[in-house]
Amino acid sequence: NPKTTKSKPGEAKGPTAKALQAAFKAQRDAFDAAPYPSWEVRKARLETLRDVLRKYEDDIKQTISDDFGHRSKVDTDLGDIIMAYNDIHNALKMTPKWMKRRKRATSLSYKPGWNEIIPQPMGVIGIVVPWNYPLGLATGPIIGAIGAGNRCMVKMSEYTPKFSALFKSMMEEAFEPDVVYVATGGVDVATAFTNLPFDHMLFTGSTNVGKIVAKAAAENLVPCTLELGGKSPVLIDDSAKLDLTVARIAQSKLLNAGQTCIAPDYVLMPKARIDAFSDAMINQAEAMYPKFAGNDDYTSVIADSHYARLQTLLEDAENKGAKIRVAGNDDKQQLAKERRIPLTVVTETTPDMKIMQEEIFGPLLPIVPSETLEDQCTAVKSKDRPLALYWFGEDDAKRDRVLYETHAGGVTINDCAWHFGQEDIGFGGIGPSGMGAYHGEAGFETFSHMKGVFHQSTGGLFHTLKQKMMADMMPPYT
Ligand code: NAD
Numbered sequence: 001n002p003k004t005t006k007s008k009p010g011e012a013k014g015p016t017a018k019a020l021q022a023a024f025k026a027q028r029d030a031f032d033a034a035p036y037p038s039w040e041v042r043k044a045r046l047e048t049l050r051d052v053l054r055k056y057e058d059d060i061k062q063t064i065s066d067d068f069g070h071r072s073k074v075d076t077d078l079g080d081i082i083m084a085y086n087d088i089h090n091a092l093k094m095t096p097k098w099m100k101r102r103k104r105a106t107s108l109s110y111k112p113g114w115n116e117i118i119p120q121p122m123g124v125i126g127i128v129v130p131w132n133y134p135l136g137l138a139t140g141p142i143i144g145a146i147g148a149g150n151r152c153m154v155k156m157s158e159y160t161p162k163f164s165a166l167f168k169s170m171m172e173e174a175f176e177p178d179v180v181y182v183a184t185g186g187v188d189v190a191t192a193f194t195n196l197p198f199d200h201m202l203f204t205g206s207t208n209v210g211k212i213v214a215k216a217a218a219e220n221l222v223p224c225t226l227e228l229g230g231k232s233p234v235l236i237d238d239s240a241k242l243d244l245t246v247a248r249i250a251q252s253k254l255l256n257a258g259q260t261c262i263a264p265d266y267v268l269m270p271k272a273r274i275d276a277f278s279d280a281m282i283n284q285a286e287a288m289y290p291k292f293a294g295n296d297d298y299t300s301v302i303a304d305s306h307y308a309r310l311q312t313l314l315e316d317a318e319n320k321g322a323k324i325r326v327a328g329n330d331d332k333q334q335l336a337k338e339r340r341i342p343l344t345v346v347t348e349t350t351p352d353m354k355i356m357q358e359e360i361f362g363p364l365l366p367i368v369p370s371e372t373l374e375d376q377c378t379a380v381k382s383k384d385r386p387l388a389l390y391w392f393g394e395d396d397a398k399r400d401r402v403l404y405e406t407h408a409g410g411v412t413i414n415d416c417a418w419h420f421g422q423e424d425i426g427f428g429g430i431g432p433s434g435m436g437a438y439h440g441e442a443g444f445e446t447f448s449h450m451k452g453v454f455h456q457s458t459g460g461l462f463h464t465l466k467q468k469m470m471a472d473m474m475p476p477y478t
Helices: 017-033 039-055 057-068 073-098 136-147 161-174 187-194 207-219 242-258 271-288 304-319 332-338 373-381 396-405 440-446 461-471
Strands: 004-006 013-015 102-104 114-121 124-128 151-155 180-183 200-204 224-227 233-236 266-269 323-326 344-347 364-369 388-392 410-413 448-455
Touching: 013 017, 013 187, 017 124, 017 151, 017 180, 017 187, 039 057, 039 073, 039 136, 039 161, 057 073, 057 161, 073 136, 073 242, 073 440, 124 136, 124 187, 136 151, 136 200, 136 440, 151 187, 161 180, 187 207, 200 207, 207 224, 233 373, 242 271, 242 364, 242 388, 266 271, 266 373, 271 344, 271 364, 304 323, 304 344, 304 364, 373 396, 388 396, 440 448
Parallel strands: 124 151, 124 200, 151 180, 200 224, 233 266, 233 388, 266 364, 344 364, 388 410
Antiparallel strands: 004 013, 102 114, 114 448, 323 344
16 A cells, blocks of 8 residues: 555545656556456456446545535436446447557558558556546546556545545445555656656646646657647527537536636627527526525535636626626525535626636636628637537538537537537547547557558569569668
C-alpha cells in the first residue's frame, strides 16, 4: 500500500511520487512480460470491468451524489453508467475486428513485397479524470486502453473524493494493480502522475490545466490526447422547429446542471425570435423541474468555488446591462444552501461580458442576436474553436455551410451532445478544445501503435525479375 500525502480540496489522500513510479514500473514490467494480450485476455478484462460496475451501481450513484452535494441518480445513469455499459458492449463486439492486421496497397515497384498495419498495444496508458462525470470519463478511456491490450494508471479528481475512493477500491477488487491502478489525491499527485513516462496519456479537464499536462508530457515525449473544454455554441436557423429546439437544448443544458463539457454554452439566433425562445426555455425548464430546490432530479453545483464563480458571471453580465430571467420561484437562500442554480436565461449580452468569454459550465444560457448564417459563422469563428457545435434547422444547404465553414471538435445537428454517445464516431476537440480522439475504433487506434510493416520478397518468378532491377541500386553504382 503506497504511502500517502494530503492535498486539497476534500483532503483527498494519494500516493507519493515514489509510489507512483513503483506502480508504473510494475505495470511496465508486467506489460513487457506479456506484450500482446490475446482477445480472450482483453475480453475477460472488459467483462470484469462490466461486472464490477454492476455490483457497485448503487454505491456509485450515492458517492457521486455525496461529492456533488446532490447528484441526480438519473444524471448518473445517463452521463456515467449507461455510457460505460455501451462502451463496454461495443468494445466486446468490435475489438476482435479492430485487432486484425490490416493489409495495405503496395505499389508495383515494391511487389511482390507487401504492406500491412499491425495494431500493437502501446504499454502503460496514463488517464487523468475530471470531476464532472467521474465514472464515465474514467471508464471511457480505460475501456479503450484495455481493449487495445494496454495496462493503465488512472488519476481521479480531488473534487470527487468519496467516489474516487470507491472507484479505487472497485478497481483493486477487480484487477491486479499491474493491470489497472487508480490514484486519488490533489494537484501534487496529479503533477507527479503526469510526469511519468507513459506510453500514451489521455487527459480530460480544463484547457488551462491541459497546457500544463501537455508540457509535462513533452518532457518525456509522451504522446498525449487532450480532451478539454470551451464554449460550445448553438446556432438556431429561421427554419428550426422552436418546440423541438427548446426541449432539446433544455435537456442537455440542465443535465448535471450544465456541468458538462459539451453542454450548449450560448445561443446565436435571429433577434425577432429571442423573446419567444426565452419564454419557451423558461417554461420548458419549469415543466422539467417544477422545483429546483430539493428536487431529486436536479443536480447541485459541485463546490462553493464553482457556485461563486457562476454568481460572479451573472453579476458581471447584469452590471454590464444584460437582462436575466431565472426559471421557477424557489427560495433563493434555500437554493444557495443546496448549491442549486435554476436555468437562467441571459439576454442583451455583449462581448465584453465574462459570460461571453469564459466556459460557463453551469445552467446559465446567454443568447446572442445573430441574424444570418454568415453572422452566426463569423461569431463562431471569432472565438476559440469549440469542443462541440449545435445547429438547429431544416435547410440542408445551410446546415452543410455551417459544417464546412466552422470548426468544432464534434457536431450534433438538431439536438445537443448526442454525438458523444455514438459508438462509431470518434470524440475529441480541436485547437484549444483538445487534440486527438477516443471512443470506439478511434479510441482503439489512439491507444494502439498502428505499426506499418513492409514485407520484402525472398523468392518466386516476379521476385527474380525484381532482383535484377534492384541490382542497379547496389553499390558499386554503374
Ligand atoms: P481540471 O483541469 O481542473 O482538472 C482535471 C484533472 O486534472 C483533475 O484530475 C486534476 O486533479 C488534474 N490536475 C489539476 N491540476 C493539475 C496539474 N497542475 N497537473 C496535472 N494535473 C492536474 O478540470 P475539472 O474542473 O476537473 O473539469 C472541468 C473541465 O474539464 C471543463 O473545462 C470541461 O469542459 C472539461 N471537460 C472536458 C471533457 C472532454 O471530454 N473534452 C469532459 C469533461 C470535462
